[in-house]
Structure formats: C-alpha cells, structure tokens
Amino acid sequence: MxxxxxxxxxxxxxxxxxxxxxxxxxxxxxxxxxxxxxxxxxxxxxxxxxxxxxxxxxxxxxxxxxxxxxxxxxxxxxxxxxxxxxAARFGDEIGGHSMSGHIISMADVVAIEEAPNNRRLWFSLPERLGRFVFEKGYIGVDGISLTIGDVRQTETGVEFSVNLIPETLARTTLQDRAPGDQVNIEVDPQTQVIVETVERILATQQRV
Incomplete structure (x- = not known):
C-alpha cells in the first residue's frame, strides 16, 4: 500500500x-x-x-x-x-489517501494554467472512467495523491483539474509536465468500490 x-x-x-x-x-x-x-x-x-x-x-x-x-x-x-x-509501513502517517499502485489508465495533459504560487493542470480521461471522478474527490496522478478541483464533460470523455502548490511542484515530476504528456491514473479505491457496487445494485433492481 x-x-x-x-x-x-x-x-x-x-x-x-x-x-x-x-x-x-x-x-x-x-x-x-x-x-x-x-x-x-x-x-x-x-x-x-x-x-x-x-x-x-x-x-x-x-x-x-x-x-x-x-x-x-x-x-x-x-x-x-x-x-x-x-511502501507504507504500519504506524506511518497517512498524509494522502490509500493507494494500491495499480494503474487503471493513462490521462493526457490538456492544459496548464499558471497563477502566482500555484499551477492548475487539466487532464482528459475516457468516458468509461468519468463515473469515478468527482469534485473534491481523491485521485492518484503519477503516484501523487491529489484532490480533484473541477470536472467537465467533453465530447469524448471527461476532463478534470488539480491545483498544485509549490511544494508538490518542487518534489515531483509534475513541474515538468506539458500539454500532450501522458500521466498514470489511479482512481480512489473506495470511490471505485462504491460506484461499482451501486451500479450492480441498480442493474439488479432493473431486471426484477
């Protein structure tokens, strides 16, 4: 973990x-x-x-x-x-969120917005993964635990943003990312389980 x-x-x-x-x-x-x-x-x-x-x-x-x-x-x-x-050890402080290290997909960097002392990156995901992406939810981007900012639908899928503080930029490779680059995505495991469980329950009820 x-x-x-x-x-x-x-x-x-x-x-x-x-x-x-x-x-x-x-x-x-x-x-x-x-x-x-x-x-x-x-x-x-x-x-x-x-x-x-x-x-x-x-x-x-x-x-x-x-x-x-x-x-x-x-x-x-x-x-x-x-x-x-x-890997996390028992007793370590959990400052981010629980991640398994199992990547579900890659996402494209589609835009970068610069502002004083912070940077906003936008990523695109295929439509099939959009159901796991929520504003203020967790997501793993190239192994970094981040909070999702805004989410918007597109013709081909979904786009989401993350806001990066100087410390995150200084300690990770996101400082060097540019539009067109691909990053690894791990959705929050708890979110994935909840969404897929609800989908199965709804599908069962519709068949009854």
Missing part, C-alpha cells in the same frame, strides 16, 4: 529491453533506499514495482507486458526522472 505522498524523484540510469518486458534501473540515494531489500515494493509514477536487484545506488525493477501497456513507464528513457514512494 502507498499513500500518494511522493518522497522524491529518482533518475532512470538504464533500461534493458526484452520481448514485451523491460528492466528499469534507477538511482536511489541512501536516504531513499535505507532498509530496502530485494522483494520490496516501490511506487514508480504510481506503479507498484518489486525490487529485483540492489547494487550500490542502483536499484533494478522488472516491468511486465501489462505494465508497459497500461502505464507511461514504457516510454521512459535513461536520464528521465520518475516519482518514487516506498
């Missing part, structure tokens, strides 16, 4: 390509990898990955076909940075 409170960014120092499979090697300073062991879970842009090797500052992770299909990690190249969060 993760909280969506990104602990920092890490540079991808190597990528090994295999058939529908990738190995990412990232540089993690001691402050971020203290106590890290092979088999541990680390969130990369919101994707839960398992540590497969530790060699000094370099930590390796395997990416399967489904991960490459559903997330933006398949487009990452050496030299780029990703958002990193270690």
């Amino acid at each position: 993760f909280t969506g409170i990104v602990q920092g960014v890490a540079k991808v120092v190597a990528v090994r390509e295999l058939d529908e499979f990738r190995v990412h090697v990232i540089e993690m300073p001691l402050s971020m990898r203290a106590g890290l062991e092979i088999g541990a879970s680390v969130s990369h842009n919101g994707v839960c990955l398992t540590v497969t090797s530790i060699e000094g500052d370099n930590v390796s992770f395997d990416l399967m076909r489904e991960t490459l299909r559903l997330t933006n990690l398949g487009a990452v190249t050496p030299g780029q940075c990703i958002n990193i969060e270690r």
Whole structure:
C-alpha cells in the first residue's frame, strides 16, 4: 500500500529491453533506499514495482507486458526522472489517501494554467472512467495523491483539474509536465468500490 505522498524523484540510469518486458534501473540515494531489500515494493509514477536487484545506488525493477501497456513507464528513457514512494509501513502517517499502485489508465495533459504560487493542470480521461471522478474527490496522478478541483464533460470523455502548490511542484515530476504528456491514473479505491457496487445494485433492481 502507498499513500500518494511522493518522497522524491529518482533518475532512470538504464533500461534493458526484452520481448514485451523491460528492466528499469534507477538511482536511489541512501536516504531513499535505507532498509530496502530485494522483494520490496516501490511506487514508480504510481506503479507498484518489486525490487529485483540492489547494487550500490542502483536499484533494478522488472516491468511486465501489462505494465508497459497500461502505464507511461514504457516510454521512459535513461536520464528521465520518475516519482518514487516506498511502501507504507504500519504506524506511518497517512498524509494522502490509500493507494494500491495499480494503474487503471493513462490521462493526457490538456492544459496548464499558471497563477502566482500555484499551477492548475487539466487532464482528459475516457468516458468509461468519468463515473469515478468527482469534485473534491481523491485521485492518484503519477503516484501523487491529489484532490480533484473541477470536472467537465467533453465530447469524448471527461476532463478534470488539480491545483498544485509549490511544494508538490518542487518534489515531483509534475513541474515538468506539458500539454500532450501522458500521466498514470489511479482512481480512489473506495470511490471505485462504491460506484461499482451501486451500479450492480441498480442493474439488479432493473431486471426484477
């Protein structure tokens, strides 16, 4: 489990390509990898990955076909940075919201609005995911726990905004995002369960 409170960014120092499979090697300073062991879970842009090797500052992770299909990690190249969060431990402060590290879709950055001391980003999602997006609800964007600002319907789906404070921009890769970029999206698990449960109940009642 993760909280969506990104602990920092890490540079991808190597990528090994295999058939529908990738190995990412990232540089993690001691402050971020203290106590890290092979088999541990680390969130990369919101994707839960398992540590497969530790060699000094370099930590390796395997990416399967489904991960490459559903997330933006398949487009990452050496030299780029990703958002990193270690798995939450019992007793840790939960400053964001509960996140599983299972990405449901990618979203396109469609607009950026600048204002003094903050920035608003707009993202587009396919229509099938619009039912999980609510004003003031939670959402995970590239592994960052954020509160949804405004939501608006479009001809092809739904768009939503998030407002970013300077601290979030300084600690994450969202400071570098531009229109046209793709980000990983995890909807709030509780919201997803409630919406899908209500849909099943309503569908059952309509058949009666």
